[in-house]
Amino acid sequence: MKILLFGQSGQVGWELQRSLAPLGELIAPERGHRALQADFSHPEQLAETVRQARPDVIVNAAAHTAVDKAESEPELAHRVNAIAPGSIAKAAHEVGALMVHFSTDYVFDGSGTRPWSERDGTGPLSTYGRTKLEGEQRVAAICARHLIFRTSWVYAARGGNFAKTMLRLAKERERLTVIDDQFGAPTGAELLADVTAHALRATLQDGTKAGLYHLAAAGETTWHGYARFVLEQALAAGVELKASPATVDAVPTSAFPTPATRPHNSRLDTAALRAAFGLTLPHWQSGVARMLRETL
Secondary structure, three states, X not given: OEEEEEOOOOHHHHHXXXXXXXXXXXXXXXXXXXXXXXXXXXXXXXXXXXXHHOOOXXXXXXXXXXXXXXXXXXXXXXXXXXXXHHHHHHHHHHHOOEEEEEEEHHHOOOOOOOXXXXXXXXXXXXXXXXXXXXXXXXXXXXXXXXXXXXXXXXXXXXXXXXXXXXXXXXXXXXXXXXXXXXXXXXXXXXXXXXXXXXXXXXXXXXXXXXXXXXXXXXXXXXXXXHHHHHHHHHHHOOOOOOOOHHHEEEEOHHHOOOOOOOOOEOOEOOHHHHHHHOOOOOEHXXXXXXXHHHHO
C-alpha cells in the first residue's frame, strides 16, 4: 500500500509519519520538493502530486491553523483550508484513493453545553472555522471514499503548546490569569495519529466505515482547569515554579480580546467513532501527563 502524507512537518503530521509507517510505503513530500509539490498556496500543484504518486491513501494534515492571523489573510486561509483540500479530493477520486482529512471544533458556533455530534448544524464564528468547514464539505462532496476527523485543542510534545506556555509563565510570575469559560478536551497529536492509522486500516477493509467523525480525548476541562493541572504535574515532578495551581486566576474570554472569536463550547461527542472502530479514547489528563513527563 502506498500512502501520501501532506503536512508532515506539523504536530499531527509528525506523529502520522510514525503511526502510518507500518501500514505501507509512506511518501511525505515537502514544500519545494523537486519531484512532488506540497505547496498549499498552489492547490493545483497538489492535485498533480496526487496524480504522479497514485497513492492508495492520501492523508492531509496540512492547514492554515493561525486562527487570529486568518482574520487578516482570509484569501490565504481559504486557499489552504478550503480550495487545497478540494483539489486533493478531486485527484483522490480520480486515482481511486481513500482520503483522510482533519477538521476542527471551530466549525460550530460554540453555544450550549452539550457535546457536539456529527449530526449537529454548523455555524463557524471565524475565518478559520468557515474555511475549515468549506474544506471538509469539499472533501465529502468530491471524494466519496473519505475519513474526516474533527478534533479540538490539539497539542504535542514537539513544538510549542499551551502547557509549555503555562510552565514558562509560572516560572516568571507569581500569579497567572487563564480563561475559564471555554470548554473542551486537550487532544494529543499522538492520539490523533494512532486512531487515524487504526481507522484508516479498518476503512480499507470495510468501506461502509467511511465518513465524518469527531475525535478528541475523553472528558472535558477549561483552559483554567488545564493550566492548573499542568502546574500540579510540574510541581509533583519537582519543577520550581513561582506560581502555583492556587494562584491561577480564572477570567472570562472577554479579558483577552482576540481578532478571531473563539467558541465557548468545544466539546465533541465521539460516540460514533468509538462505535464504528471499537475504540476507547483515553481521558485528556493521561495524554497531557504523558506529554509533560516527556518534556519536563
